[in-house]
Amino acid sequence: MLVSTEPMPEKQEGPGTLALAFLKLGITAFGGPAAHLAMMEEEFVRRRKWLSHEELVDMIGAANLVPGPSSTEVAIHIGHKRAGVLGMVVSGVCFIVPAALMVAALAWGYVRFHALPGFQSALYGIKPVVVAIIAQAIVLLVGKVVDTWPKRIALSASFALALVGVNQLLLLLGSGLALGGRALRRERSWKSALPVVTLLTCVALVAAVPLTWEALAGASAHASPLAVFLYFIKLGSVLYGGGYVMLSFLETDLVLRWAWLTKPQLLDAIAVGQFTPGPVFTTATFIGYILAGPWGALAGTVGIFLPAFVFIAISGKLLHTLRGTPVSGSFLDGVNAAALALMGSVLIRLGKEAIVDLRAAVIALAALILVVRFKWNSALLIALGAIAGLIPMHLRA
Numbered sequence: 001m002l003v004s005t006e007p008m009p010e011k012q013e014g015p016g017t018l019a020l021a022f023l024k025l026g027i028t029a030f031g032g033p034a035a036h037l038a039m040m041e042e043e044f045v046r047r048r049k050w051l052s053h054e055e056l057v058d059m060i061g062a063a064n065l066v067p068g069p070s071s072t073e074v075a076i077h078i079g080h081k082r083a084g085v086l087g088m089v090v091s092g093v094c095f096i097v098p099a100a101l102m103v104a105a106l107a108w109g110y111v112r113f114h115a116l117p118g119f120q121s122a123l124y125g126i127k128p129v130v131v132a133i134i135a136q137a138i139v140l141l142v143g144k145v146v147d148t149w150p151k152r153i154a155l156s157a158s159f160a161l162a163l164v165g166v167n168q169l170l171l172l173l174g175s176g177l178a179l180g181g182r183a184l185r186r187e188r189s190w191k192s193a194l195p196v197v198t199l200l201t202c203v204a205l206v207a208a209v210p211l212t213w214e215a216l217a218g219a220s221a222h223a224s225p226l227a228v229f230l231y232f233i234k235l236g237s238v239l240y241g242g243g244y245v246m247l248s249f250l251e252t253d254l255v256l257r258w259a260w261l262t263k264p265q266l267l268d269a270i271a272v273g274q275f276t277p278g279p280v281f282t283t284a285t286f287i288g289y290i291l292a293g294p295w296g297a298l299a300g301t302v303g304i305f306l307p308a309f310v311f312i313a314i315s316g317k318l319l320h321t322l323r324g325t326p327v328s329g330s331f332l333d334g335v336n337a338a339a340l341a342l343m344g345s346v347l348i349r350l351g352k353e354a355i356v357d358l359r360a361a362v363i364a365l366a367a368l369i370l371v372v373r374f375k376w377n378s379a380l381l382i383a384l385g386a387i388a389g390l391i392p393m394h395l396r397a
Contacts, residue, residue, distance in 0.1 A: 015090045018079055021048070022091045025075070026098035026278045028379035031130030033280065034346045036071035038137030039378045044078055051078065053144035061336035062319050064172050065196075066203050066311040067239050069281040069304075072096060076312040077319070088312060096305055099278025100285045104297045106272050107289035123275055125389025127354030128364035129381050134347050136371050142340055150179055151337050158341035168342055169240040175338035180331030192327035195318050202314045206307060210234030223260045223291040225299040232284045232303030246270075246283065260291055281305065363388050 021043065029036045037060060044050045051059075056074075059081075063073035072095060079091025146155050154175045161171055176196075184193060210233045231253070239246055247270055254260045261269070269290070273283030281304045288300025315322075322328045355361050363385060370376040 015083065015086060018083060018087050018090045019094045022075055022094035023098060024379065026095045028277055028382060030126050030277045030382050032274070033069070033071040034134045034343045035130045037074060037343070038133045040074060040078070041137045041141065042378055050082060053141060057141055057145045057336045058319060058323060058332060060339050061332050062315045062322065064335055064339045065199060066315055067207065068236050068308040068311060069279045072279045072281070072305065073308050073312050076309060077316055080312060080316040088309065088316070092309055096279055099276050099282045100301045102276045103272055103282040103285040104289055107286045107297060110268065111290060121389045122386040123389065124360065125363055125385040125387065126382055127350065128360045129367040129385035131347065131351050131354050132364050132367035132371055133378050133381065134343065134350070135368065138340065138343055138347060146337060146340065150182065151333055154179055154334050154337035155341050158338040159344050162342055162345035163348065171338045171342065172335050176331040176334035179334030180327050183327045183330035187326045189327065192325040195321040195325055195328040196331045199315055199318050199322070203311065206310055207237040210237050225292045225295040228288045228292055228296045229299035229303040232300045233306055236304045236307035254287070261287065265290060
């Protein structure tokens with residue numbers, strides 16, 4: 001039986017401090033997981049000094065080893081480290097709830113008026129700012145953490161493969177196995193690999209429960225709040241790869257298999273998850289409301305995020321042990337390198353989507369200067385980006 005030597009959580013903050021910190025992030029963290037992680041690096045590593053760069057990247061790597069919303073899982077990890085189980089719950093809930101409430105309000109309007117309000121002008125200004133924030137965070141994290149040639153090679157190879165579309169999970173596991181296998185050949189001890197094997201086995205056991213329900217439900221499933229909850233707990237238990245992979249699952253299951261949604265409704269739900277702050281997985285809140293009203297929204301939200309708390313409760317206990325054994329620690333190094341490479345590939349994609357003309361390029365450059373040279377707060381920059389996007393629309397009006 002594996003016994004963790006993890007130290008006691010640091011109890012330097014009360015629940016109120018954690019709640020305020022993560023409520024702020026939940027309200028201001030636009031741009032998807034890579035942007036969320038960049039803002040966490042700014043808030044908790046550089047400003048509050050709750051974590052080192054190495055600790056944050058270990059949390060990112062551990063979150064990428066398990067299914068679910070990676071930035072939300074890192075938020076839960078931070079809360080667990082700072083204040084134990086209570087901190088884990090407070091940080092996760094406070095990061096999720098603001099976005100879920102916004103999405104539920106939009107879903108109410110969507111069901112009532114059959115349309116979404118126009119957010120495109122604000123997003124025009126926000127996206128270049130997000131690109132600048134992510135770019136700065138990646139440079140800082142790579143400089144602090146990728147400090148050996150094996151890690152640099154893993155980072156470079158993963159980045160190149162990510163750009164040509166290789167599956168994210170394959171990259172994470174492949175990079176982890178490459179560095180872990182290198183350590184195993186050196187150490188010649190399978191016992192050193194036990195922590196990571198234990199973690200992945202626990203993930204498989206958790207995912208088996210909702211997968212069994214889905215196999216038994218088959219074509220007879222109908223969109224009650226309970227069915228919505230069980231479906232999204234399944235998704236949260238098995239989904240690697242973020243929003244684009246989620247779109248594939250949702251289309252296959254909810255549009256084609258059960259006909260719970262139409263394709264336009266699904267695309268609108270994905271759009272809402274993308275342009276509201278906080279976790280992208282609040283798409284489940286929107287879908288739950290469409291299918292079963294307020295109770296469906298609650299069921300979808302709890303279902304999609306509940307597995308993340310279970311997985312982080314497990315991996316949080318193992319994280320110190322993962323880092324403390326040579327083979328598992330090297331496996332985690334490989335996963336960390338691949339995770340940073342994936343953030344880099346996301347930056348390239350977001351850059352192409354965001355910097356579409358000279359005005360957007362000027363916004364991105366100004367944001368980069370303000371965040372690098374003058375250390376401006378990311379939330380303030382995002383608000384200014386939204387204003388920069390909205391001003392021309394009002395001038396034309």
